[in-house]
Amino acid sequence: MPVDRRFARRQALLACAIVRNVAFYRAGFETEDGRGRLKDDSQMGRTINSNFVDIAVLEWCKVFADWHARHHWRRLVRDSQARTGFRTALFAVLGLDEAGWEHYLTVVKTYRDRFVAHLDDDDTMDIPSLDPVLASTFFFYGQLWELAPDGALDGRFQDDLQAYYEASHRQACAYRATYDE
Numbered sequence: 001m002p003v004d005r006r007f008a009r010r011q012a013l014l015a016c017a018i019v020r021n022v023a024f025y026r027a028g029f030e031t032e033d034g035r036g037r038l039k040d041d042s043q044m045g046r047t048i049n050s051n052f053v054d055i056a057v058l059e060w061c062k063v064f065a066d067w068h069a070r071h072h073w074r075r076l077v078r079d080s081q082a083r084t085g086f087r088t089a090l091f092a093v094l095g096l097d098e099a100g101w102e103h104y105l106t107v108v109k110t111y112r113d114r115f116v117a118h119l120d121d122d123d124t125m126d127i128p129s130l131d132p133v134l135a136s137t138f139f140f141y142g143q144l145w146e147l148a149p150d151g152a153l154d155g156r157f158q159d160d161l162q163a164y165y166e167a168s169h170r171q172a173c174a175y176r177a178t179y180d181e
Contacts, residue, residue, distance in 0.1 A: 003076060008148035011063065011071055012157045015141040018059045019165040022130050025052035027172035053127055054116045057108060060133050063140060065109050073140055076147055086143065093139045094132050104132055138162055 028049040030037045038045055062071045077086045091101055107128045115125045141161040145153060158164040 003147050003149060003152075005149050005152040007071075007075070008144060008152040009156070011073075011076060011144055012141070012148075012153050014059050014063055014071055015137050015144065015161060016157065016164060018056050018063070018137045019134060019161055020168045021052045021056035021059070022134055023165050023168035024172040025049060025056060026130070027169050028052070053130070056130065056133060057112050057116060057128070060137065061108065061112050064136060065105050065112070073143075076140075076144060090136060090139055094135055096132075104128070108133070134165065138165075 028038055028040065028045070029035060030039055038049055040046075040049075062069050063073055066072060067074065073086065074083060077083050087098075087101075091097060094101070094104075096104065107126075111126065111128050138161050145159060153159075
């Protein structure tokens with residue numbers, strides 16, 4: 001059964017949201033890599049910045065972390081042999097084996113479940129490394145472009161998600177908000 005055009009567009013929207021939010025999150029730091037000091041260390045700046053990472057994680061989990069989720073990658077790659085190939089290629093891109101992938105999924109889902117979706121009793125919030133989020137999303141998006149029906153992603157979506165990430169990062173770096181009372 002071929003991939004539905006609407007479904008392909010929704011998965012593309014998720015992929016774009018993931019990389020855009022990671023780019024915006026990272027641009028909020030002085031070192032622009034998501035580490036170090038925030039450029040705007042006010043209550044509002046911290047809130048805005050943390051919202052970017054939370055949304056990136058939530059959207060990424062829809063595509064990668066929840067096997068039965070409506071937008072999980074397995075609904076794009078439907079044949080079992082193709083799924084095996086997808087996973088093998090994904091692991092190669094990430095430099096992980098299955099155990100490493102499962103560990104990373106656990107780390108991301110723990111952050112999502114204990115700090116984004118709920119506020120559990122943990123004292124320390126560990127934001128997962130976003131490098132695998134980006135790499136897996138770039139890989140997924142390339143597969144989506146190959147498997148989507150002809151024309152489903154034309155016009156509205158970037159064909160190069162890495163370039164979109166970089167443009168989003170530049171946009172965030174140049175952005176300066178002012179609020180007049």
